[in-house]
Amino acid sequence: MSTATDPRAAIVGGSEPVETAPCCVPSGSAPMDAARAVSLSRQFKAIADPNRLRLVSLVSASPGSEACVCDLTEPLDLGQPTVSHHLKILVDAGILRREKRGVWAYYSLVPGALDALADVLTTRTGTGR
Numbered sequence: 001m002s003t004a005t006d007p008r009a010a011i012v013g014g015s016e017p018v019e020t021a022p023c024c025v026p027s028g029s030a031p032m033d034a035a036r037a038v039s040l041s042r043q044f045k046a047i048a049d050p051n052r053l054r055l056v057s058l059v060s061a062s063p064g065s066e067a068c069v070c071d072l073t074e075p076l077d078l079g080q081p082t083v084s085h086h087l088k089i090l091v092d093a094g095i096l097r098r099e100k101r102g103v104w105a106y107y108s109l110v111p112g113a114l115d116a117l118a119d120v121l122t123t124r125t126g127t128g129r
Helices: 034-047 050-061 080-092 113-122
Strands: 010-012 016-018 066-068 096-101 104-109
Touching: 034 050, 034 080, 034 113, 050 066, 050 080, 050 096, 050 104, 080 096, 080 104
Parallel strands: none
Antiparallel strands: 010 016, 066 104, 096 104
16 A cells, blocks of 8 residues: 555645555566577567568468578579578578478478567567467
């Protein structure tokens, strides 16, 4: 209960303190730990680049949700070394998975990777599920 000595209390009319709601109500959820924040920031940073975001979209929209690197250069109008660089960043961030088949590399989404990012953005506390 707030009182006159409590900074959250207000005196109305000069005599009686009026109860006020606490300024900060705990959410009941634990805050995100540092390791999770580092991991998520790497993933968000990876998809923050427009070309990498388009690569994720292209892979996701491909048949079987996988695409050969040879099919990803033309839609972006970028050279193969640049596309490979962007793909490596997405693999290192845990967004895409790389599978070598003969001379070609095929990329697919890591199951649940994008769902985990979406959960952070859609939960009230940002801690995920």
